[in-house]
Amino acid sequence: MPDIVKDILKPTLPSIITILVILGGLFAFNDFLNNRIDNRINDAEYISKLSKSLRPYLIFNQNGSIVYDHGAESLLDSISVDFILNFNxxxxxxxIIYPKKFLKVKPLLECLTGIGYQEKASRHGFKSWEYVLDVNSYGEAENNLFMIEILD
Structure with a gap:
């Protein structure tokens, strides 16, 4: 190598090596963070926990017994169902849904077993919500299921 090139590289070589080491460290740290985030968002337990906090719901039967809970049971005191199979x-x-705290938005109620109905929802007291379902038709199910989703 010519002496002029050696004279230029000699003082700048440590700076170039330092910059390359810093860039390598930044890329390694970025890759580490991406792997941590990817592992977290693909973890089934984390997704389930996140889903339960964002869209809590539960499924209950015509007796008011909870069949499946997806995070909503912790938000409710109780559920009262006045259901009489009445083919007339x-x-x-x-x-009636009794939440533990005041809900600004009425919870979504849905029948999962083929009852045709018109829903009328209103406040029942301060915190509770009352749903009156005027039945148009009954399905074939012996044990009708309902789903309540908390939107608050």
Missing amino acids: MDKPIKI
Whole structure:
């Protein structure tokens, strides 16, 4: 190598090596963070926990017994169901949801077993919500299931 090139590289070589080491460290740290995030968002337990906090719901039967909980049971005190299988369809189904805290938005109620109905929802007291379901038709299910989703 010519002496002029050696004279230029000699003082700048440590700076170039330092910059390359810093860049390598930044790329390694970035890769480490990406792997941690990727492992976290693909973890089934984390996804389940996140889902339960974002969209809590539960499924209950016509007796008010909880069949499946997806995070909503911790938000409710109880559920009252006034359900009488009435093929004349002159008696509505009445469901009252008793939450532990005030809910600004009414929870979504859905029948999962083929009952045709018109829903009327209103506040029942300060915190509770009452749903009156005027039945149009009954499905084939012996044990009707309902789902309540908390939106608050």
